Amino acid sequence: MIDKLIKETRSFRSFKKVRIEKKELEEIIEIARYSGSARNGQCLRYVLISNEEVCDQIFPHTKWAGSINWNPTKDESPVAYILMLNEKKVGTSDNFFNFDMGIASQNIMLKLRDMKFGGCLLGSYNKPAVKELLEISDDYDLGILIAIGKPNETVEIIDTSSDTKYFRSNNIHYVPKLKKEDLIIKNI
Ligand SMILES: Cc1cc2nc3c(=O)[nH]c(=O)nc-3n(C[C@H](O)[C@H](O)[C@H](O)COP(=O)(O)O)c2cc1C
Missing domain, CATH: 2.20.180 (putative fmn-dependent nitroreductase like fold)
Known part of the structure; x- marks a missing residue:
């Protein structure tokens, strides 16, 4: 059961135009909060984005499949994103922030797949542009951006x-x- 879910939890980069509800994104964070964290510090915070216009504004700032000459077109672009943040005042080191983010992001990917959605962890995106677009304050470091949709x-x-x-x-x-x-x- 768990083996099958892990095997099916792949990085998807082409998506159908099927929207995901705000409350479904909240369901994902409801399970992600059970993830372990260094000292149980829980430095991770999330920005949930399903608004079509905002998704369209984020898409040009994302970079895909760096090893090959292929990019998703706008027609197959993500219908949502989860942006992972580090709340600096918690005081978790960068090393442990990355560790916490690794655990939580894989749990998010598994949950997405279980919901018949799919995702791709994006480390390569224009952070300053996304920070400005989403009006993220300096209280947070930007981490992984998770692209979401129904795999196509x-x-x-x-x-x-x-x-x-x-x-x-x-x-x-x-x-x-x-x-x-x-x-x-x-x-x-
Ligand atoms: C930390 C991290 C950053 C990644 N950043 C990107 C990225 O910016 N763009 C992208 O298309 N894929 C990105 N990926 C996805 C990897 O390319 C993918 O995990 C790898 O090719 C293996 O495929 P799989 O996830 O289906 O096993 C990232 C994965 C990880 C773990």
Whole structure:
């Protein structure tokens, strides 16, 4: 059950024009709040964006699939975003903010998939532009931007022993993953 959900939780970059409700985005944060955090400090904060106009304004500031020459068109662009923030006054170090964000962002990706949506974690986006657009105060650091929608593409995992560069062929996005034999250094 959990294995199937993890396998199906891929990075999706092409979406159908099916909207997601504000309350569905809130449902996602309701479960994300159960994520672990360093010292239980809970420095993460979220901006939920489902407004079509705002999504259209964010899209030009996003960067996709840096390893290949492919970008989603506006027609297949995300219908929502979750922006992850660090509330600075909590005092969590950058290192642990990144750790907390990793845990919570994967939980968000799993929850999205369970709701038959899909997402893509975006580390590459124009942070100053998005900060200004969403009027985020200096009390917060901007973290990962999660793009959201109903997947409109097939993503397939393939085994590899060396080359981890993902690629697209006949509109299928292939993601090579190292085999467990290559990952386990020792099993004593
Ligand atoms: C920290 C982090 C930042 C990422 N930033 C981007 C990004 O800016 N743009 C993008 O298209 N994908 C981004 N990705 C998605 C990765 O490219 C993706 O996880 C990888 O290709 C493996 O595919 P999979 O998630 O389906 O296993 C990011 C993933 C992580 C974990």
